[in-house]
Amino acid sequence: MIRVLLVDDQPLIRSGFRALLGLEDDIEVVAEAADGAEGLALVEEHLPDVALIDIQMPVMDGIETTRRIAADPALAGVHVVMLTNYGMDEYVFEALRAGAAGFLVKDIVPEDFLHAVRVVARGDALLAPSITRKLIHRYVTQPLPTPGTALEELTSREREAVALVARGLSNDQIAAHMVISPMTAKRADCARAS
Numbered sequence: 001m002i003r004v005l006l007v008d009d010q011p012l013i014r015s016g017f018r019a020l021l022g023l024e025d026d027i028e029v030v031a032e033a034a035d036g037a038e039g040l041a042l043v044e045e046h047l048p049d050v051a052l053i054d055i056q057m058p059v060m061d062g063i064e065t066t067r068r069i070a071a072d073p074a075l076a077g078v079h080v081v082m083l084t085n086y087g088m089d090e091y092v093f094e095a096l097r098a099g100a101a102g103f104l105v106k107d108i109v110p111e112d113f114l115h116a117v118r119v120v121a122r123g124d125a126l127l128a129p130s131i132t133r134k135l136i137h138r139y140v141t142q143p144l145p146t147p148g149t150a151l152e153e154l155t156s157r158e159r160e161a162v163a164l165v166a167r168g169l170s171n172d173q174i175a176a177h178m179v180i181s182p183m184t185a186k187r188a189d190c191a192r193a194s
Helices: 011-022 036-046 062-071 089-098 110-121 129-141 156-166 171-178 182-187
Strands: 002-007 027-033 050-054 079-084 102-105
Touching: 002 011, 002 036, 002 110, 011 027, 011 110, 027 036, 027 110, 036 050, 036 062, 050 062, 050 110, 062 079, 062 089, 079 089, 079 110, 089 102, 089 129, 102 110, 102 129, 156 171, 171 182
Parallel strands: 002 027, 002 050, 050 079, 079 102
Antiparallel strands: none
């Protein structure tokens, strides 16, 4: 049996989710909360498999609630699915960084919602298809990172010194190889201490 906790400040939303989840033989709603602080207390009390948490709520928002759940080793078995009316990228990234295992937009069809609860309950992660599409678009439209230019900015003598450091030579050995004084090699931090 998958034990679910609902945390949303809108009673009608909670009622709808509870009714939908109640139709399933393998899912049980163990408690409901209207804000993040109450939700956190109920998570600690009931230890649900899945906590469905709205992002924007009074008292404590869903991101902070998720962060606190994820930070508590006693709640390691609780998987959070964030619920929102918005599919904004900043919410998605913030929710995932906070420890959410799923992110759903509330306009999701019932079958996909139930599938998401089951997927997250077994320890996997799931994002709403519309969110996944936005993340993929954002990823593929970002310019590719340019290779580091730090090495290109070095003079040929500096690159030679870096190559000698990479080979493991001491400052004294680098100085002898490059025909510079050991003090110059040390002052330039060419290598680790000799």
